[in-house]
Amino acid sequence: MGADDPDDGGVADGPTPCPDDVPFDWVGAWSERRARLSPEKVGLVDATTDRAFTYRELDAHANRTARLLREYGVADGGRVATLSRNRPELVDCFFATGKTGGVLAPLSHRLAPPELAAMLSTVDPELLLVEAPFADLARDVLGHDDCTVAPEMLVVADAEGSGSSALTVDWPRYGERLPADDSPVDFADVSLSDPQLFLHTGGSTGVPKETVVSHRSVVWNSFNTITAWGLRPEDTTPMVFPMFHTGGWNVLTVPLFHLGGTVVIAREFDPETVLRSIPEHDASVLVAVPAVLRTMCRHDDWGETDLSSLRFVKSGGGPCRESVMEAWWDRDVDLSQGYGLTECGPNNFAMPDGWSHKKSESVGVPAMHVDARVVDDDGPVPRGEVGELELAGLHAADGYWQAPTESAETFGDGWVSTGDLARVDADGYYHVVGRTKNMYVSGGENVYPPEIESVVSTHPKVEEVVVLGVPDEQWGQVGKAVVEGDEGLTLEELREFLDGKVARFKLPKHLAFVDEMPTSGPSKIDRQAVEERFGES
Known part of the structure; x- marks a missing residue:
């Protein structure tokens, strides 16, 4: 009934609800939409090969990759796993799985064959992309007793002969199988509730669990990061987190792709090369773990490196020592601590404008679209008391793949149980004081x-x-x-x-x-x- 229909009391029909399971054309269309808006803007720089890719080129690469992935069945929930350092092909796969409705599941090359064998079996991918230096590792994983799957294999290398000393298996080469056609592809019907990434946890208590990160989670975490940290289209970052980690995607990479910023990657990013990359690429934002930030400020080149392009630096992945923070402050760099985890975010807090260094031990206040609370067995605790930190929001993951018991424990009541102990001070700042198991x-x-x-x-x-x-x-x-x-x-x-x-x-x-x-x-x-x-x- 319309607004003027006498039978409806003059009340207009409400809008049609848009649940997460309704497909939208824009879901997964990261490269296509950004290429339309910023075709000639450089979105990705591969510092290892000194190649830069515009968003137009990234979308063309994504179209080629989407055709390749469809050939191997990586569509409509099918999965592609990767065993690789940071490289453009992983970005291609991220954009391409958005187009095909597939799922990207990057695995850590730092793990041992038994761990990887169990994880690969859990992911059960249609296709496994292996960077050449890890071909022998992949062979050991596939031959392990705990590996119950046999995906199709493709080997990725920088150039002819690169990493060939480690290449002792005769698998097809990614570059040779990649179709030449980079014209637009047909998009799958993808909704916000569909998974986009499988990201494994740290694995400190056994074999890592695969966290199901939906398109909704990726989009809303990006919103939180952009609004809370004040990201800009002109921002550039050296991406020092590995792309098998949530930090490699959701800390800055996807939010900057969202805006049309620039992400700089490399196969190896040690503190010295991070320092060098800041003035070289006019980096404006940087997020790293405390160990990297500590090593950077103690490096011989620290005092001579031009850091003036940096608008802010964030520390994440553990407490940052006050001495490290002071070293960055002394260089007029705005350094503060962040907080997140694979299961939620990972960006959950921000420092308010004009925050005092007296609050430097805190992670700030909840971001725009994040709910946070500190609880004990009886519920929320008063300010100042220590309890477990719980988080909620549309940026939370959906659970663990094929792990219903663990999923219920962590995600069961709508709040994500972080396993971290925290307190809220009188001003509403959150202070993470440790892990529940470490107290x-x-x-x-x-x-x-x-x-x-x-x-x-x-x-x-x-x-x-x-x-x-x-x-x-x-x-x-x-x-x-x-x-x-x-x-x-x-x-x-x-x-x-x-x-x-x-x-x-x-x-x-x-x-x-x-x-x-x-x-x-x-x-x-x-x-x-x-x-x-x-x-x-």
Whole structure:
């Protein structure tokens, strides 16, 4: 009935609802829409080969790749897995799966064959793209007892002979199979509820789970990032996260593609090359893990590198030490901490305009379209109290692939359980104080290791530190500081340094040293490996 129909009381019909399962032409049409808006703007730079790609070229590549993927059945939910470092072909696959309705499932080349065999079997891809240097690894994975799938294989290389010393398998070459036709392709009917990415978790508690990231999640995380961080079409970033990690896609890559910005990738991006790339590409935004930021500001080239193009830098993937933040602030760079996880976002918080450095230990306030709360077993806790951080919003993932029990535990009630402990201060800033599994109880008092680590790391003889709770007959558990740094440091010297800075029951009662902290994922400290080695008193 219309608005003037007397039988409807003069009330017009409401709009037709648009649920997530309704296909829209724009869903998955990232490269096609951006190429129409910004055809000659450079969207991607491959620093390894010194090639730049306009959005027109990226869309043409995506059309060729879409035709290739359809030949292998990577359409309408079919999956393409990759075992590769950051390279343009992964971007082509991201754009192409949007066109075909397929799913991109990048796998970490840093994992061992048993882990990859189990993960590949879970993903069950129609096609596996392998970068040439990892051909032998892929062969070991496919031959492992835990691998129950046999996808079609294509090998990717930079040029003829590149990585050929590692290429001991006779699989077809990606470049040779890629169709020449780059004209527009027919789009699949793709809705926001359809999966776009399978991204695996860090795997610190066993074989990594595959997180199902829908088109809705990707789009809304992009909205959050653009609005909360103030991204601009003219922004350029060196992408230092690997593209098998949510950071490689959803921290800055997709949001900048959304706007028409520029992303710079490379096969290897160590701190020295990141420093060099900032003035070389007029980089305006940078997001990296604390270890990378720390190494950059301690590099010999730090003082001579022109950082004036940077509008802001974000640290993510763990707490950033105050000394590192001060080093960047001293260079007039706006550095603050972010927070996210594969299961939600990963961009959830932002620092308000004009924020004070007194809030530097916080991750800020919730972004535009993010709900956050801190809870215990009885529900939300008052401000100032510690509980588990939970997040909600349209940017959340849908669950874990073929893992209903784990999905119910993490996503079950509409809130994503992060497993991180946090508190909200009087001004509404969120402070992440540690993982639920890392907290320990000493003499009946809860101890949160990051609080102690933050202070220990300011000692001049300490480069990096992990604090563990270890068994103690008198107190149940006490702290053990595992330090990377000057082994001349004594426990007594450390405790004297900490006295008055933290409560006495939090002072470590044991001290151990490592030459270098073990890492997992994109340069994140592997706390589980530290605990396995040093978890006894």
